[in-house]
Amino acid sequence: MSTISKEHSDRLFWLGRYTERFFITLRSLDKLYDKMIDDKHGYKEYLEYFRLPDKYNDSLDFIHSFLYDANNQNSAAYSLERAYDNGIVLREEISTKTLSFLQMAKDTLISSQDKTSVRLALLPLKDIMYSFWGSINEHIYDDEIRNIIYIGKTLERLDMYMRMKYPFATVEKEFIRLCKNLNRVPKGTPYRYNIKYLSDVVEILGTERDYELYSDKAIKSLGCLFEPMEVTV
Numbered sequence: 001m002s003t004i005s006k007e008h009s010d011r012l013f014w015l016g017r018y019t020e021r022f023f024i025t026l027r028s029l030d031k032l033y034d035k036m037i038d039d040k041h042g043y044k045e046y047l048e049y050f051r052l053p054d055k056y057n058d059s060l061d062f063i064h065s066f067l068y069d070a071n072n073q074n075s076a077a078y079s080l081e082r083a084y085d086n087g088i089v090l091r092e093e094i095s096t097k098t099l100s101f102l103q104m105a106k107d108t109l110i111s112s113q114d115k116t117s118v119r120l121a122l123l124p125l126k127d128i129m130y131s132f133w134g135s136i137n138e139h140i141y142d143d144e145i146r147n148i149i150y151i152g153k154t155l156e157r158l159d160m161y162m163r164m165k166y167p168f169a170t171v172e173k174e175f176i177r178l179c180k181n182l183n184r185v186p187k188g189t190p191y192r193y194n195i196k197y198l199s200d201v202v203e204i205l206g207t208e209r210d211y212e213l214y215s216d217k218a219i220k221s222l223g224c225l226f227e228p229m230e231v232t233v
Contacts, residue, residue: 024160029076052074
């Protein structure tokens with residue numbers, strides 16, 4: 001029987017989700033920088049992916065909000081802060097060394113606001129996050145703890161990729177990766193996936209046509225895949 005509490009299982013899961021959301025948000029904004037050189041309203045497509053209203057004065061206003069506004073739940077700053085909050089509670093499980101990379105990422109993000117070239121100042125963040133995941137692998141010896149974090153990471157990546165209309169081949173690869181992680185969940189853990197919702201996603205991602213037609217349903221089912229207070233075996 002697992003010794004990991006439901007509360008800590010939930011925090012491990014969301015540590016994985018928020019760190020991946022932070023990383024993908026940064027990567028997406030970096031691509032938008034180039035797009036908005038030629039099209040100052042190029043960020044609108046990104047907002048449409050997440051069904052968000054355009055309340056921004058211009059592209060610079062959008063970028064600043066999605067990078068630094070901790071009150072914007074879709075921003076890089078918000079995701080990183082939530083990841084750090086979970087990491088603080090999980091310090092014993094993930095190690096102080098691993099947590100230090102999240103602190104380093106926070107410091108780098110904050111200091112980049114004062115730089116002439118924000119893109120240049122943000123470059124180290126990619127390596128910092130790779131180091132964070134390397135530290136996860138290096139300092140966590142409990143396979144269940146590490147696996148729950150990686151389930152959160154792969155689930156978040158799949159969710160974001162589907163929302164941003166990534167090609168089916170890319171989405172399919174990430175779904176296969178998620179299923180491999182789910183298969184490693186040991187019996188007795190307080191964090192069990194919901195078979196009904198997993199079956200829905202399996203069916204929809206079975207073909208490219210179904211993915212194109214029913215991706216919204218797949219995203220909704222994916223969001224219900226882990227509900228730690230309602231254990232489904």
